[in-house]
Amino acid sequence: MVKHLPTDVQVAVVGGGIVGCAVAYHLARAGWSVALFERKKLTSGTTWHAAGLVSETQAVPVMCTLARYGLDLMERLESETGQNTGFKRNGSITLALTEARTEELRRKVDYAHGCGIRAVEISIAEAVERWPLLSAHGAQSAFWYPGDGYTNPIDTTMALAKGARAGGAQIFEDCKVERVVVQRGKVAGVETERGMVRAEHVVNATGMWARDLGLSHGVQVPLNRTNHYYVVTDPIEGLSGDLPVLRVMDEYAYYKEDAGKLLIGCSEPNATPWLPEGGIPDRFEFDELPCDEEHLYPVLEAAMERVPALADAGIRKFFNGPECFTPDARHYLGPFAEIKGLWVAAGFNSTGIQNGPGAGKALAEWIMAGHMTMDLTDVDSRRVVPGLNAANYTAVKAAETLSHAYAMHWPYLRKDQARGLRRTPYFAHLKAAGAQFGSANGWERPLVYGAEFTDGFGRQPWFDAWRDEHEALRTDLGMIDLTFGRFLVEGADAEQQVQRLCGADMSAPPGVLIYTHMFNDQGGIEADVTVARLSANQYLVMASAGAEPQTEYWLKTSLLETGVSVANITSSEATLAIMGPRSRDFLQGLTDTDLTNDAFPFASWQNIHVGYAPVRAQRITYVGELGWELHVPCEFAQHVFETLAASPEAPRLGGGMAVDSCRIEKGFRHWGHDVGPFDSPVDAGLTFACDFETDFRGKEAILARRKSGPDSRLLLFRLADPDALVFGKEPIVRDGEIVGRLTSASYGWSTGSAIGMGYVTWPEGVSLKQLVANDYRILVAGRAVDAFASARGFYDPSNSRMRG
Numbered sequence: 157m158v159k160h161l162p163t164d165v166q167v168a169v170v171g172g173g174i175v176g177c178a179v180a181y182h183l184a185r186a187g188w189s190v191a192l193f194e195r196k197k198l199t200s201g202t203t204w205h206a207a208g209l210v211s212e213t214q215a216v217p218v219m220c221t222l223a224r225y226g227l228d229l230m231e232r233l234e235s236e237t238g239q240n241t242g243f244k245r246n247g248s249i250t251l252a253l254t255e256a257r258t259e260e261l262r263r264k265v266d267y268a269h270g271c272g273i274r275a276v277e278i279s280i281a282e283a284v285e286r287w288p289l290l291s292a293h294g295a296q297s298a299f300w301y302p303g304d305g306y307t308n309p310i311d312t313t314m315a316l317a318k319g320a321r322a323g324g325a326q327i328f329e330d331c332k333v334e335r336v337v338v339q340r341g342k343v344a345g346v347e348t349e350r351g352m353v354r355a356e357h358v359v360n361a362t363g364m365w366a367r368d369l370g371l372s373h374g375v376q377v378p379l380n381r382t383n384h385y386y387v388v389t390d391p392i393e394g395l396s397g398d399l400p401v402l403r404v405m406d407e408y409a410y411y412k413e414d415a416g417k418l419l420i421g422c423s424e425p426n427a428t429p430w431l432p433e434g435g436i437p438d439r440f441e442f443d444e445l446p447c448d449e450e451h452l453y454p455v456l457e458a459a460m461e462r463v464p465a466l467a468d469a470g471i472r473k474f475f476n477g478p479e480c481f482t483p484d485a486r487h488y489l490g491p492f493a494e495i496k497g498l499w500v501a502a503g504f505n506s507t508g509i510q511n512g513p514g515a516g517k518a519l520a521e522w523i524m525a526g527h528m529t530m531d532l533t534d535v536d537s538r539r540v541v542p543g544l545n546a547a548n549y550t551a552v553k554a555a556e557t558l559s560h561a562y563a564m565h566w567p568y569l570r571k572d573q574a575r576g577l578r579r580t581p582y583f584a585h586l587k588a589a590g591a592q593f594g595s596a597n598g599w600e601r602p603l604v605y606g607a608e609f610t611d612g613f614g615r616q617p618w619f620d621a622w623r624d625e626h627e628a629l630r631t632d633l634g635m636i637d638l639t640f641g642r643f644l645v646e647g648a649d650a651e652q653q654v655q656r657l658c659g660a661d662m663s664a665p666p667g668v669l670i671y672t673h674m675f676n677d678q679g680g681i682e683a684d685v686t687v688a689r690l691s692a693n694q695y696l697v698m699a700s701a702g703a704e705p706q707t708e709y710w711l712k713t714s715l716l717e718t719g720v721s722v723a724n725i726t727s728s729e730a731t732l733a734i735m736g737p738r739s740r741d742f743l744q745g746l747t748d749t750d751l752t753n754d755a756f757p758f759a760s761w762q763n764i765h766v767g768y769a770p771v772r773a774q775r776i777t778y779v780g781e782l783g784w785e786l787h788v789p790c791e792f793a794q795h796v797f798e799t800l801a802a803s804p805e806a807p808r809l810g811g812g813m814a815v816d817s818c819r820i821e822k823g824f825r826h827w828g829h830d831v832g833p834f835d836s837p838v839d840a841g842l843t844f845a846c847d848f849e850t851d852f853r854g855k856e857a858i859l860a861r862r863k864s865g866p867d868s869r870l871l872l873f874r875l876a877d878p879d880a881l882v883f884g885k886e887p888i889v890r891d892g893e894i895v896g897r898l899t900s901a902s903y904g905w906s907t908g909s910a911i912g913m914g915y916v917t918w919p920e921g922v923s924l925k926q927l928v929a930n931d932y933r934i935l936v937a938g939r940a941v942d943a944f945a946s947a948r949g950f951y952d953p954s955n956s957r958m959r960g
Contacts, residue, residue, distance in 0.1 A: 161353050162326060165191045167523060168346045168355035170333045170369070173203035174309060175501050175508055176361035177316040177327075178516025184323030186524060191355075192317075192325060193348055195332040196441040199313045201363045203508065204442055205477035206309040207386055207412060207421050209401055210510035211248060212273045213264065213301060215485060216534040217885070217897070219507075220271040222514025229513045230307050237322070239315035242308025248401035249283050250299045251292070257406055258297040259613045259937055260565055263886075265299060266935040270887035270897040275301050277938070287402050289395070289465050304401060306412055309509050316513065336373050336498060343497030357523050359499045364480045365436065366488075366502035367550065375492045377537075378545040379503040380554035381430040383445055384479035385452055386421040388414060390470040405562040407458040417472065418463070422455045427558035429551035430478050447476040479506045483544065483553035483574075485560070487511065489519055490537035493709040499523060500537050505557060527676060531834035538709040541597045549574050566611035567883035568603070570594050580639045580730045581793035585801070589809055592618070596701045602637055602811040613881065613937075619903075625810035626817050626905040629779050633736040635800060635807035636815060638778070638785060641704030642729065643711055645695045647720035654695050656853060657714055658687065659837070659846035666691050669759045669776050672845055674710055675854025679836045679861055682710045684827035686776060688761050703827045714853075729772075730793040732800065734807060735783030737957075742805055743784060749773070751784075758959045767799035777958045779818035780951060817902040820911050823872050823949035829884070830870060830899045830913055839866040839915060841947060868915040869927060873898070874950055875934060876942035878909040882934060888914055889933040889940055898934065907950045 167183055169176045172194025183190045194200075210227050214220045230243040252258040261277075268275040276299070283298035284290050317327055328348075336358050337344040345354035360377065362369050370377035395416050402411040405423075412419045430445060437443075452474070460466050482488065482503040492498045501519050504511055521529040556573040570593075578598040587593075591602035592609035603609060604625065607618035628634040645654060655662040660672035666689050674683040685707065688696040699707040704726060711722045734743055744751050749764040756762060761774040769792035774785040788796045800806060825831045825840060837843050838861045846858065875882065882901040887894045901912035912934070918927055928947050933940040952958075 159326070159328065161328065161348065161351050162189075162191055164354045165189045165326075166355065167357045167359060168193065168353055169359045169361055170346065171201075171361035171363060171365075172198040172317075172327070172329065173201050173361065173363050173508065174199070174313040174316065174512040175363070175504065175515060176359070177313050177320060178513045179359050179361055179501055179520055180320040180325045180327070181316045181323070182517045182520035183523070184320045184325035186520065187323075188524065190320070190325045191353055192320070192327045193331045193333050193346065194327070194329045197329050198317055198327070199310045200441040201365070202477065202479055203309050203313055205444070205475065206506070206509045207410075207419055208242070208306045208309050208509055209410065209412060210307055211301065211304045213268045213271070213275065214507070214511065217271050218530065218532055218534050219486070219511060220273060221530065222518060223510045224273065224303075224514075225517060226510055226513035227303065227305070230312055233312065233315040233319065237315045237318045239311065239318045241312045241315050243305065243312065244307070245303060245305040246398050246400050247300060247302045248304035248403065249287055250301070250403045250405065251283060251290075251295050252297045252299070253294045253404070253406040255296060256564060256613065261297065261299050262937040263613070266887055266938065267885050267897075268301070269935070270885065270894055273301070274303050275299065286400055289392075289463050290402065291462055291464055293461070306401060307509060312509070336495070338373065338495055341496060343495060357497045357499060359501060359519065361501045363502055363508070364478055366480075366500060367545070368435065370500070373495060373498070375494050375498065376540050376542045376545045377488060377500055377502060378540060378550050379480050379482045379488075380547070380550035381478040382481055382554050382558045383428050383430050383448075383476050384506060384558065385424070385447065385474075385476050386419055387452065387456065387471050387475065388473040389418045389420070389466065390472050391416040392418060392465055392469050404462055407455065407462060408562045409455050409459050409462070411463065418466070418469070420456070420459050422452060423558060423562040424451070424455055425559050425563060426451075427555045429555045431551055445476040445478060447474040449474055479558070481505045481554035481557040483550065483557065485557045486535050487515065488537040488540070489515055489532055489535045490522065492537065493712055506561070527678060528833055531832060533828060533832040533834070536706065538706045541705050544577065544598050549577075564611070567613065568609070569611065570609065576600060580637055581790050582637050582730065582732070582797050585794070585797055586637060586809065591809070591811065594812060597704055599639070599701050601701065602809070604811045604813050605809050615881070622813045622817070623905045625808060625814035628808040629736050629781055629810055629814060629818055630906055631737065633734070633738040633742055633805075633807040634810040634814070636733040636735065636810045638731045638733040638815075640701045640731065641699045641707060641724070641726045643697045643708060644723045644725050645697055645711065645715070645720060646693055646723070647718075648693060649718065650693045650695055650720050653715055653718050653720045654687070655850055657711075659852050659855070661847040661850050662687065662689075662695070664689055667760055667762065669761055669774055671759070673837060673842065674714070675852065675858065676833055677854055677857065679854040679857030680833040681827065681831045681835050681837060681840070681842075682833050683707045684825065684831055688774065700827060728790060729787045730790055732786045732788070732797065733778070733783060734786060734800070735777060735779050735781045736807065737782060738805075739781070739783040742803070742807065745805070746799065746803065766796050769796050769799075771796060778824060779815060780822035780824070780949070780955075780958050781818075782958055782960050813902075816900075817905055820872075820900055820902045820913060821904045821906055821949060821951035823913065825870070825913075826900055836861045836866065838862045839868050840870045865918075865920070867918055868896070869918045869924065869947070870899075870913055870915050871928060872913045872946045872948070872950060873911065873932060873934060873943040874904060874907055874946070875910040876944065880910055880936045880939075880941045882910045882912050882936060884912070886912070887935045888916055888943075889935060890916065890930050904950060911950065
């Protein structure tokens, strides 16, 4: 019997894998009307062939939160729905074969503890006792995660679907959505092959079809498919059903008991994309891909030695199925700027089974509340850079993401595929000067100069160059390619609208620079920006390269239908920052503009000439020293660079490592790390940038937070041991308890030790002075290192140097 389609629902979910079913489950349980549409049968895309491993510890804290929720949900789904899920929390073991991997995993255990996850290093003998088939040859260490396990992907999805139906959701299989109906920039419903269903919201949960569905509606979901392999052995006598999951990442393999057999999965370093001619076949349903057995031989040869019982066990099944991966190894969750009411939950990088249920909850709550109910910044769909979505780009990056899954996760890892997309006009000059480049939203950004960039957890050979660049900024003169996102906000009501969005007083006259934030209704920081008032009706809003897409989203959606326009003009200018005590004298020799304090005060800008070229010089700093940012029209940029570099007193080139170490010494926050949409300026120590005499969005929430008192506070930390290194996410310990984690970290060359910042819990009745005065420690590879706390920058807290 064919079910009739509903006429109207609040939410239409497109895609019947575990993620789509999880979204429907959580919406229906909350009483929302929801219909889910699956082109074939539930789970028939990539869900059905997943290995089913579920792990609590994920790459970023929010993914840990979602994974932990998902495992807890799986644990109770069977009793709730009556549908068997196959879930078993039997733990996992990770074996390390090198000293570097041991260091990585010790830091991972610290990180897990900071996320409230149980994890511990165990002896090799205990690992063998827990996994009797294991040969421990070459092993240096072992780690135990008792909360991990595995589940049956199909059964778990069916349990979610059953729970969704029990809540009133309607699920339609063999009902392909042909298009999302959009009217005047807003979702109106979906057109299926069986007719139209009106809906206020539509969720793209189509997995490996998500990019194509997005493109057909003018939105970007950069992901692609890879070949993903595993093998299943014949039955092995004595194989226990309680055997933990085993990972040997140095051999690119994981092992899981599967009904008396072993499933051996591969995250090989030479992964390949799946690029079917003409796209994914329309008939695709529970399909397998051709299996290149030779591709697996290096992994399987190591597996035969790691598990000697495999020598006597045949291979029952070589399996290859498509899996979806994103360029940055994080999934997409959230809305699209282009179409109001269109959402995405896709790109789970082969972790959809463990992360899908939690992602479904988070997205459902976001849809219902109209805002995030947890900090989803790291997986927010609004981080997508629209230009980075070519099919060949996403294919190469998807394979790279899979290849890195079990590779070493170095602290300053630079991925090398599909590089060089976005280059500033200075790129060739910087490369010739010895720049070692990293990448941020596709931009090639110099990290350090004149020394090969190597990987490791200890001090690297390039640290000396980093130190010298840092010290040039602090004691002499440095020059940095600081090109970033910029947006022209223009219109007769520009001042009124910009004031509505920004916490500072935006009525300043042209020529003024304003550091400010844009807030959501809950008082969270949606953008951390510097704004230049260009004229009565024009503002230039500037954000970091990493925050460019989110800032653009916030501006365009907030100013929609106000008569005030927003234009992304990032590509029109390039920026060189000239910073350091000698910056005024140096620039004064290259321009006829008076650069003295009286003529050119801090937080102001002027149009000047450098050489023969017009430049907008902004007296502002992100490193905490006297200096100017030179914003140059791109056609003049190389001339300006050459003019500066040709001077006998030319500045030393500096990279992003020096910028980061300088800004953390100063306590300058970074959006996406230290502040974001779920952080209040009260907790972040940024209320100084708010003018509460003006009216701006989020003001009432911020005032309420200030009145009630925050339960956390961002503090700065300096480690007592000058040899200990931190890279971010390390737990902060007070009175023997973990009270937070570092959100940013670097080495403070001016302070003589590693530094960082992070939020710590703030007990009621304790003053800020008392909070800072506590004894703190930072966990570094299993060792608690004493740390000094401060609410202000460790370097020049009075800001006298940058205003001098």
